[in-house]
Amino acid sequence: MAKEIPTASCEVMDTTSDGKGEPTNLCVFSAPIKAHERIKRTAEYAEDPAGYLQKALGKETFESRRPMLSLPKTVDMDAYGTGEHRQHFEQHIASFLGKQHGLFFVTGIQAQLAALKTYADRAEKPYVAWHTSCHLEWAEARSFETLYGLERLLLGSDPETLPTVDEITTVLGHSNYSRPAAILLEIPNRVLGCQTYTFGELEKISSACREAGVALHMDGARLWEIEPYYQATAGKSFADLTALFDSVYVSFYKGVGGATGAMLVTDDESLIDEAKLWQHRAGGRAFTLGYEVIDDERGFNENIGTFSRKRDKMIEVVDAVTAATAGYKSTDGSKIVNFEPDRPTCCQILTVFDGFTEEQLIDARDRVEAKTNVRIFDRLRPKETVDADEDIQADTNLSGSVNSKRHFKEWMIMSVTEKIETRVFVDAYVDLCKELVGEAS
Amino acid sequence: MAKEIPTASCEVMDTTSDGKGEPTNLCVFSAPIKAHERIKRTAEYAEDPAGYLQKALGKETFESRRPMLSLPKTVDMDAYGTGEHRQHFEQHIASFLGKQHGLFFVTGIQAQLAALKTYADRAEKPYVAWHTSCHLEWAEARSFETLYGLERLLLGSDPETLPTVDEITTVLGHSNYSRPAAILLEIPNRVLGCQTYTFGELEKISSACREAGVALHMDGARLWEIEPYYQATAGKSFADLTALFDSVYVSFYKGVGGATGAMLVTDDESLIDEAKLWQHRAGGRAFTLGYEVIDDERGFNENIGTFSRKRDKMIEVVDAVTAATAGYKSTDGSKIVNFEPDRPTCCQILTVFDGFTEEQLIDARDRVEAKTNVRIFDRLRPKETVDADEDIQADTNLSGSVNSKRHFKEWMIMSVTEKIETRVFVDAYVDLCKELVGEAS
Numbered sequence: 001m002a003k004e005i006p007t008a009s010c011e012v013m014d015t016t017s018d019g020k021g022e023p024t025n026l027c028v029f030s031a032p033i034k035a036h037e038r039i040k041r042t043a044e045y046a047e048d049p050a051g052y053l054q055k056a057l058g059k060e061t062f063e064s065r066r067p068m069l070s071l072p073k074t075v076d077m078d079a080y081g082t083g084e085h086r087q088h089f090e091q092h093i094a095s096f097l098g099k100q101h102g103l104f105f106v107t108g109i110q111a112q113l114a115a116l117k118t119y120a121d122r123a124e125k126p127y128v129a130w131h132t133s134c135h136l137e138w139a140e141a142r143s144f145e146t147l148y149g150l151e152r153l154l155l156g157s158d159p160e161t162l163p164t165v166d167e168i169t170t171v172l173g174h175s176n177y178s179r180p181a182a183i184l185l186e187i188p189n190r191v192l193g194c195q196t197y198t199f200g201e202l203e204k205i206s207s208a209c210r211e212a213g214v215a216l217h218m219d220g221a222r223l224w225e226i227e228p229y230y231q232a233t234a235g236k237s238f239a240d241l242t243a244l245f246d247s248v249y250v251s252f253y254k255g256v257g258g259a260t261g262a263m264l265v266t267d268d269e270s271l272i273d274e275a276k277l278w279q280h281r282a283g284g285r286a287f288t289l290g291y292e293v294i295d296d297e298r299g300f301n302e303n304i305g306t307f308s309r310k311r312d313k314m315i316e317v318v319d320a321v322t323a324a325t326a327g328y329k330s331t332d333g334s335k336i337v338n339f340e341p342d343r344p345t346c347c348q349i350l351t352v353f354d355g356f357t358e359e360q361l362i363d364a365r366d367r368v369e370a371k372t373n374v375r376i377f378d379r380l381r382p383k384e385t386v387d388a389d390e391d392i393q394a395d396t397n398l399s400g401s402v403n404s405k406r407h408f409k410e411w412m413i414m415s416v417t418e419k420i421e422t423r424v425f426v427d428a429y430v431d432l433c434k435e436l437v438g439e440a441s
Numbered sequence: 442m443a444k445e446i447p448t449a450s451c452e453v454m455d456t457t458s459d460g461k462g463e464p465t466n467l468c469v470f471s472a473p474i475k476a477h478e479r480i481k482r483t484a485e486y487a488e489d490p491a492g493y494l495q496k497a498l499g500k501e502t503f504e505s506r507r508p509m510l511s512l513p514k515t516v517d518m519d520a521y522g523t524g525e526h527r528q529h530f531e532q533h534i535a536s537f538l539g540k541q542h543g544l545f546f547v548t549g550i551q552a553q554l555a556a557l558k559t560y561a562d563r564a565e566k567p568y569v570a571w572h573t574s575c576h577l578e579w580a581e582a583r584s585f586e587t588l589y590g591l592e593r594l595l596l597g598s599d600p601e602t603l604p605t606v607d608e609i610t611t612v613l614g615h616s617n618y619s620r621p622a623a624i625l626l627e628i629p630n631r632v633l634g635c636q637t638y639t640f641g642e643l644e645k646i647s648s649a650c651r652e653a654g655v656a657l658h659m660d661g662a663r664l665w666e667i668e669p670y671y672q673a674t675a676g677k678s679f680a681d682l683t684a685l686f687d688s689v690y691v692s693f694y695k696g697v698g699g700a701t702g703a704m705l706v707t708d709d710e711s712l713i714d715e716a717k718l719w720q721h722r723a724g725g726r727a728f729t730l731g732y733e734v735i736d737d738e739r740g741f742n743e744n745i746g747t748f749s750r751k752r753d754k755m756i757e758v759v760d761a762v763t764a765a766t767a768g769y770k771s772t773d774g775s776k777i778v779n780f781e782p783d784r785p786t787c788c789q790i791l792t793v794f795d796g797f798t799e800e801q802l803i804d805a806r807d808r809v810e811a812k813t814n815v816r817i818f819d820r821l822r823p824k825e826t827v828d829a830d831e832d833i834q835a836d837t838n839l840s841g842s843v844n845s846k847r848h849f850k851e852w853m854i855m856s857v858t859e860k861i862e863t864r865v866f867v868d869a870y871v872d873l874c875k876e877l878v879g880e881a882s
Binding site for chain 1: 475476477478479480481483484485487488516517518526546547548549550551552554581582583584587588589590694700701702718719721722723724725726727728729730731732733735736
């Protein structure tokens with residue numbers, strides 16, 4: 001099994017630091033907050049959601065975003081999945097995304113496998129299809145086959161590229177039995193730096209799936225983050241996007257900043273019923289998930305409506321850093337600082353450093369931090385194709401990374417990093433390049 | 442699938458009522474508490490566990506129970522299962538129960554199936570064995586076979602009786618392949634009113650399992666509650682009990698009163714490693730379960746050390762009610778009020794009402810409540826054997842219950858019901874009998 005890439009290579013959260021004297025971290029996921037403060041925040045939200053949000057967002061922003069917000073009449077805790085607040089949140093998220101029904105899950109692993117297993121059972125065959133970069137392929141201990149008894153077909157020919165529309169329609173043209181019961185597309189594709197399909201491509205894939213009688217499921221772990229891309233490039237909304245899919249999974253603890261949890265949304269009520277059964281079987285029907293449901297609603301309400309702005313900021317930062325570092329090259333002539341993709345699709349991207357070892361990069365990072373109190377990255381990972389990466393890990397227990405001269409960091413513009421001025425990013429990357437090429441003062 | 446018996450037939454919790462003017466409920470699970478108050482309580486505990494407990498328990502009780510308590514140095518939230526506080530809690534519970542290793546789970550379903558699946562994989566056969574009253578048999582949507590690919594052998598010959606030592610050793614004597622990889626015993630047996638084995642019987646079963654190379658797993662959902670029985674009858678402790686088992690699952694949201702969650706404890710470190718893998722596959726490796734871990738520790742610390750006292754109270758109540766209602770009989774001559782078992786083993790039991798329909802019982806209950814403001818039960822269930830019950834449900838969608846003249850309520854002495862004087866229980870049951878036989882004033 002491949003080692004899981006953490007959700008962000010950035011520090012996830014610092015629950016002990018008081019933040020004083022800490023460096024400006026360009027890659028931090030969320031502001032440091034102690035456990036009891038996080039829980040207290042959840043309690044404050046639960047006591048008076050609207051009041052909490054007016055304070056957190058400001059009255060004006062609260063009013064302007066009100067149509068998007070999930071504002072419950074009652075905040076109770078569900079008992080085994082049933083409760084007024086939970087049903088309100090499920091209904092709100094489903095409607096917000098343009099679907100009729102929603103089911104909350106403790107994890108995305110459960111949500112997606114419940115949907116795929118149901119599609120496979122209905123089709124009376126075990127086949128489901130996805131790209132090799134798919135979360136189910138490398139980050140779930142191969143649950144799909146070891147626990148759910150599914151068999152997967154891999155879409156596409158290149159681990160570093162989204163499967164093309166043609167490659168997908170080819171699989172849909174398989175003879176009836178070997179044609180997959182469902183296709184999973186990750187929108188956007190996290191491993192590929194949030195590359196994604198155009199809306200037109202998605203329309204073609206969706207039509208082809210419907211024609212072939214194959215369910216189309218969206219891994220929308222970062223759907224919140226990518227929707228502004230579809231608004232900007234095609235004038236398309238959440239509802240326009242989800243209309244192309246039979247079911248959609250979304251996550252609440254990444255960009256949305258909730259405690260943990262996921263939701264499956266669909267127009268297909270019987271899919272929800274069957275997914276509930278698989279949720280129960282997987283041990284996801286807890287006595288209550290009230291803490292998570294409540295905190296996820298808080299996170300959703302605090303962050304929905306911010307992703308377009310965060311995307312704009314990411315584009316500004318990447319464009320500026322690209323321009324400022326264009327002249328810095330490693331000994332083999334390649335640019336040191338690269339982004340994947342070249343231009344951000346959303347507020348999450350990969351920075352790829354070329355031509356230096358991990359040790360050299362960390363030394364340079366630390367020297368920049370010592371001089372400027374700005375920290376550019378926390379963790380790096382060797383940049384290989386997904387397959388090659390898995391092989392290296394399997395064969396050498398990650399020691400392959402020592403000699404690699406391509407590394408990446410995965411990072412996002414979050415509420416906390418959004419506040420850092422673009423020139424701070426630019427200066428830090430330029431300083432890093434200078435340290436690496438020996439031009440540092 | 443059989444309809445799940447709720448954890449207590451009592452009202453689980455009332456999150457909206459303010460408790461004013463409410464009747465004395467002999468069957469309530471916990472005091473009414475609003476969602477935000479529950480969360481705030483968790484936050485207060487997280488901020489200063491020892492301070493919280495000194496206040497909640499009183500300084501003297503806190504000091505006297507200190508050796509039992511899980512008092513963490515740091516309260517952080519785990520990230521994907523790793524965190525100082527979570528590891529502290531896992532270690533504390535494992536040690537407290539006399540085992541070396543612990544693994545926290547969001548549900549008992551995941552915890553038990555992770556252990557059983559591992560035993561089956563090791564033995565290279567799918568067979569596991571339990572009594573028909575087992576939670577895995579009727580309350581988990583048959584996850585063991587539909588998801589985990591296990592096949593179960595049923596122990597014992599009578600749905601209403603614990604499998605005997607002889608019946609278990611017979612199964613252990615099966616030829617190698619058909620002998621189960623593991624046996625699950627529920628200590629105590631919830632469906633049978635918390636009947637349990639004597640310590641001597643458990644020793645025999647344990648030896649026989651070891652001799653046969655069969656893993657012995659404890660469903661200890663109510664182990665906290667039953668330990669005083671073994672102390673009282675055999676001078677045996679948690680550690681003495683768990684030493685007889687290869688692995689033990691315990692629950693944190695029942696008698697212990699935590700948010701939700703479970704733990705698997707064992708001396709077998711590789712079982713923990715394998716269980717982690719199954720936990721991951723089942724979607725139980727959430728971004729954090731910090732809210733649950735923290736609140737479960739609070740519940741454990743507030744309730745550990747109280748179960749002997751609650752057992753004593755239950756024995757006192759049952760003995761007194763039995764004596765006071767002995768003369769009240771239904772038209773067929775059977776006693777109206779019965780307990781299963783006759784004498785409590787612990788603070789949980791079944792009250793079985795004989796000779797009246799559900800409607801008659803509810804009418805009588807409501808008349809008693811109207812006169813005395815004491816409520817004897819909330820929900821009733823028809824009392825059949827487990828098998829017959831399932832058949833009725835499958836065939837008639839529970840309509841079989843309408844004509845049944847045997848009903849039970851499941852109830853516990855919890856922190857809130859412990860405070861109700863025994864004579865209140867006695868008077869209420871006598872009043873109920875009088876209403877039923879037409880002697881009410």
